[in-house]
Amino acid sequence: MNYTKLSVFSTLAFILISCAGTSPSISDVAKSSENQNNKQGQKQEVSVEKFTIQEPESPMVGVNVFEPYMIKRGDILTRIALNEYGNASMWREIYAWNKEIIGDNPDKIYPYNFLSLKRKVSEAKNCDINYFQYEIQPGDTAWNLAQRVYGDELAWVVIYMDNSELISSNNGILQPGTFFKMRKNLDPCS
Numbered sequence: 240m241n242y243t244k245l246s247v248f249s250t251l252a253f254i255l256i257s258c259a260g261t262s263p264s265i266s267d268v269a270k271s272s273e274n275q276n277n278k279q280g281q282k283q284e285v286s287v288e289k290f291t292i293q294e295p296e297s298p299m300v301g302v303n304v305f306e307p308y309m310i311k312r313g314d315i316l317t318r319i320a321l322n323e324y325g326n327a328s329m330w331r332e333i334y335a336w337n338k339e340i341i342g343d344n345p346d347k348i349y350p351y352n353f354l355s356l357k358r359k360v361s362e363a364k365n366c367d368i369n370y371f372q373y374e375i376q377p378g379d380t381a382w383n384l385a386q387r388v389y390g391d392e393l394a395w396v397v398i399y400m401d402n403s404e405l406i407s408s409n410n411g412i413l414q415p416g417t418f419f420k421m422r423k424n425l426d427p428c429s
Contacts, residue, residue, distance in 0.1 A: 305355040309426040366428040
């Protein structure tokens with residue numbers, strides 16, 4: 240209540256000073272207070288109108304991502320570095336990125352296992368895996384199935400990775416009549 244009286248008093252004093260000797264009526268004071276409230280309301284409306292929604296930023300061009308690389312027969316880290324980056328000495332970086340997978344000896348990498356290679360987002364390949372169903376026949380082994388379907392018996396590793404739960408549930412035996420997922424493309428990134 241005291242604040243209201245003080246506000247009215249300061250508004251009256253302002254009007255008295257600005258009117259230079261004329262005495263304002265009560266309606267003039269009320270209009271002056273109402274005008275000040277309207278101006279504040281208008282200021283708030285204007286600030287709301289200035290609000291804009293920012294579009295999300297697109298990823299920076301220099302951002303790097305890791306992409307899977309399927310090890311081929313005969314690959315060594317220096318050859319991978321030379322083929323993928325044009326610099327054989329980058330084998331150290333590849334090893335550092337994949338030390339948990341490779342282990343303590345960088346000379347021991349195995350075909351059809353995967354490494355992670357760093358790429359710029361703009362250079363990354365689409366690595367979607369597409370499958371087809373294959374019904375296991377009597378006499379099929381992962382080894383001869385890999386040779387027949389993929390052209391290399393060492394690709395049995397891929398068959399195992401893609402069907403590990405099913406193979407484990409059958410105690411490692413390929414049961415005739417069971418359906419396996421087989422890749423349409425052995426290396427999804429090629």
